[in-house]
Amino acid sequence: MKHITIKDVAKELNLAVSTISRAFNDKYDIKPETRELILKTAEEMGYRPNPIARKLIQQRSFNVGIVVPEFVNSFFPEVLLGAQEVLHEKGYQVLIMQSNESEETELKNVETLVDNMVDGLLVSLTSENNNNSFYEKLLKRNMPIVFFNRVAENLNTSKVVFDDYKWAFFATEHLIVQGYTDIAHIAGPKNLLLSKERSRGFNDAHRKYKLTPGHIISCGFSMREGEELAQQMVEEDTVPRAIFAASDQSAIGFMKTLKNNGYKIPEDVAIVGFSESKLAEHVCPSLTSVKQPTYEIGKAAAELLVEQINNKGIFVPQSIVLNGKLNIRESSVQITNG
Amino acid sequence: MKHITIKDVAKELNLAVSTISRAFNDKYDIKPETRELILKTAEEMGYRPNPIARKLIQQRSFNVGIVVPEFVNSFFPEVLLGAQEVLHEKGYQVLIMQSNESEETELKNVETLVDNMVDGLLVSLTSENNNNSFYEKLLKRNMPIVFFNRVAENLNTSKVVFDDYKWAFFATEHLIVQGYTDIAHIAGPKNLLLSKERSRGFNDAHRKYKLTPGHIISCGFSMREGEELAQQMVEEDTVPRAIFAASDQSAIGFMKTLKNNGYKIPEDVAIVGFSESKLAEHVCPSLTSVKQPTYEIGKAAAELLVEQINNKGIFVPQSIVLNGKLNIRESSVQITNG
DNA sequence: GCTAATTTCGGAAACGTTTCCGAAAAATAA
DNA sequence: TTATTTTTCGGAAACGTTTCCGAAATTAGC
Structure with a gap:
């Protein structure tokens, strides 16, 4: 690729490169007519200031x-x-x-x-x-x-x-209010602040209703990890009555595996997700979720x-x-x- | 942001900038020891060659x-x-x-x-x-x-x-083989080659079975456009027995509106999509689709x-x-x- | 030990801009 | 008209590299 440079324009018009530059940078020490002329012929020649060179000199991009x-x-x-x-x-x-x-x-x-x-x-x-x-x-x-x-x-x-804390709280409360007491939390990756905040919301919602919080299980955000977790719980027969998941993906993976194992959602276990993925609305059954x-x-x-x-x-x-x-x-x- | 430049390294080591450059570019006219020395101190000083300057001189990035x-x-x-x-x-x-x-x-x-x-x-x-x-x-x-x-x-x-043609053909054939004859095609945007190819496949599949192809309706790829189309068909009472859509999004939008209007999928109308979005597998009913x-x-x-x-x-x-x-x-x- | 070949390095130009400084040209003031 | 201010422009340096050319330093050949 040959780029057309400011020098080409300068040569064409018999002007100094600095003049061409001025025309493009709207500085006021240039005669309007020459400015117009420069802009016009530059356009015709297909010249565009090279942002690479510009970055180098201006130290900003x-x-x-x-x-x-x-x-x-x-x-x-x-x-x-x-x-x-x-x-x-x-x-x-x-x-x-x-x-x-x-x-x-x-x-x-x-x-x-x-x-x-x-x-x-x-x-x-x-x-x-x-x-x-x-x-x-x-x-x-x-x-x-x-x-x-x-x-x-x-x-x-x-x-x-x-506001992860608040909405984790509300999501959990939504389950509690409906009578669920055996609620587990599928948390996000441990080192993420948002995982901690969502877990905190989960716990505090229980506290408000004087319930002891259910299990908090750390898990990735992916569907696969949700599936694996569900599979494990099914095998160990530790599936809770309700799930609050830190992501829609893990919630949906979890739900899918549960369905495959004969569980009915929400009759057997209720599920709420987090993050309102595109899937939430379309999954069967549709998934309650916090929309960000x-x-x-x-x-x-x-x-x-x-x-x-x-x-x-x-x-x-x-x-x-x-x-x-x-x-x-x-x-x-x-x-x-x- | 102050960047550390090659000059800083040169000054530090009392060498010419060209020498520093050689050390970084693995040219063979440099003594291995000085090369090591340069690389070490450069690392210590936190120097990294500026790709902007590099682009400018090398004309490649x-x-x-x-x-x-x-x-x-x-x-x-x-x-x-x-x-x-x-x-x-x-x-x-x-x-x-x-x-x-x-x-x-x-x-x-x-x-x-x-x-x-x-x-x-x-x-x-x-x-x-x-x-x-x-x-x-x-x-x-x-x-x-x-x-x-x-x-x-x-x-x-x-x-x-x-291979849009081939798979549009197969998708349509899949519907035909199951006995559907009244099939409409929700095509993609007109100016896209892939839309034409998919429509061509749709037509040729009909030809193979000596059927006259159903309507081809041009439509965008979005869910909303699928919904609108379905709404219109419902109102005009022109809903066909089967649909082959050029995108999963439009297929799902179409399906959703149909369901909301009391149609049963696939009993009343069969639907197949295209592109295998993440949704296809999880939607209700799950959507037949071509996976790319x-x-x-x-x-x-x-x-x-x-x-x-x-x-x-x-x-x-x-x-x-x-x-x-x-x-x-x-x-x-x-x-x-x- | 001397010349010749080779290795290793420094200096300078170049990439395409912007910007500063000063000079020429034009406009204004006297 | 001349002197002074203002406008408009050209020249050159700078940004941080790479690369070419040549010079110094080292090694090899004899």
């Missing part, structure tokens, strides 16, 4: 990087949509990388993005995450970073999270980031906590009650 | 750009996973952009990527696509591009596609691309056609037959 742990489920893509909208609006291009739930590739992704001089970073941690010294270093060097959804507790920067404001998470995170970028790293870290909604569906409604 | 029309459904993310695997293996970093099914942002995305000096492009067109002169120009300038899944007929470059080899599509496309990159644009365009599988489920099995 108007690119921001986003790192997500995965994107085969619709959750993160939806967040990305929100982030992308505000970032495009403010003139940033968005570079997306995904870590495949591996901390190692997560770090590589961040390094690539930093090396490519992104102006800021939006990141959601992998479930493997347990060492944040890398992020600490970046933050010390004034790299604007905001974490979203899967955040690290001890990092001193802006974050936008969902995905799009808004992305928007909020992006807005905090541009603020950080504009303030060149001097800022007060903010934490935004967003609200959700419990969508009650078939999988958790007590039918055989009276 | 070891980045490839991928642009997809959307990624809230799992199809494209899965393709991306495959592409990413082979590209990482070959030393490329992957920059992902999504076009939101808008041709305008698709073009902007491609421009951004080109401006950022990606070495090659993997693209899947938006459903709006109807003008490929931009891609033609790029190809003339020797930009390596391979299209996948949603390709343009008239562009002279490598493509990897699914998403991961393999990504891998094949990526391999063709690196080949093009290595051959610097001098290559013979290849078209790879991949095979699939029909997953037969509840939504299409004729029960009330005897």
Whole structure:
């Protein structure tokens, strides 16, 4: 690929490169007519300023990087949509990388993005995450970073999270109110803050009703892991009367295996999930789930980031906590009650 | 963000920058000991060669750009996973952009990527696509591009596609064989080649059994559009006995609206989808669908691309056609037959 | 020990921009 | 008109690399 450069335009018009540059950068020490002329012939020649060279000289790129742990489920893509909208609006291009739930590739992704001089970073941690010294270093060097959804507790920067505690509480309460007392919690990966928060909500809901909380079983977010857990419980005959799962995926996997083993949902066991995946509404029976404001998470995170970028790293870290909604569906409604 | 540069390392060791550069580029005109020394102190100082400067001088980036029309459904993310695997293996970093099914942002995305000096492009067109002169120009300038899944007929470059014709044929045949004769086809967006191929398969399957093909109704890929279509058919009382939809999303939307209007699936109308979304297996009733080899599509496309990159644009365009599988489920099995 | 061949390194140009400084040109003031 | 201010533009340095060319240092050949 041969790129047309500013020099080509300068030669064509018999002007200095600095003049061409001025025409493109809207500086006011250029005569309007020459500016028009330059812009016109540049357009004709197919010239576009090379952002690589621009980055090098300006030390800023108007690119921001986003790192997500995965994107085969619709959750993160939806967040990305929100982030992308505000970032495009403010003139940033968005570079997306995904870590495949591996901390190692997560770090590589961040390094690539930093090396490519992104102006800021939006990141959601992998479930493997347990060492944040890398992020600490970046933050010390004034790299604007905001974490979203899967955040690290001890990092001193802006974050936008969902109110996991509250909605785990409500989801559990929904089961309790319907008369269930034997409720187990399929928790998320241990090192994630959101797993802890959801477990805490689960426990506190029990406390409110003076019940002793049921088992909390740590589990991954995937459907497969939900299936395996269910299989194990079926074999050990320890299937509880109700389940509150930390993800829709594990909830659905769990439900599927239960159905295959002759259990009826919700008659035999009631299930509620978390995160409102696309599946929840369409699964049989449809799955009660907590809906997170995905799009808004992305928007909020992006807005905090541009603020950080504009303030060149001097800022007060903010934490935004967003609200959700419990969508009650078939999988958790007590039918055989009276 | 202050970056540590090659000059800093040179100063620290009292060497010329060119020497430092040699140490990092494995050239053989450097003494092994000094090389070791340089690498060690560079590591200590936290120096990493700036890829921006590198791109500028080398005119290549070891980045490839991928642009997809959307990624809230799992199809494209899965393709991306495959592409990413082979590209990482070959030393490329992957920059992902999504076009939101808008041709305008698709073009902007491609421009951004080109401006950022990606070495090659993997693209899947938006459903709006109807003008490929931009891609033609790029190809003339020797930009390596391979299209996948949603390709343009008239562009002279490598493509990897699914055998849409064949599997649309099989899917339709599956319905015919079970005794259905009144089959409608919910087709995809008109300007997409894959829509035409799927319609052609639909027609030819009818021909094989000497049946006159049913209605072909053009429709988007989304669930909402499937719902709207169904609603309209219900009101006009033109609901056929069987449906072959060009996407799972539209199939599921269609099915949902039908169910809400008292139709029974598959007793009243049989449905088969296309693309094997995550939903197909979990929906009620579960949806018969054609499974595409998403991961393999990504891998094949990526391999063709690196080949093009290595051959610097001098290559013979290849078209790879991949095979699939029909997953037969509840939504299409004729029960009330005897 | 001397020349010749080889290895190892430094200097400088280049990539495509932006930006600073100063000079030329134009506009204004006297 | 001349002097002064303002506008408009050109030249050159800078960003952080790589790469070419040549010079110094080392090794080999005799």
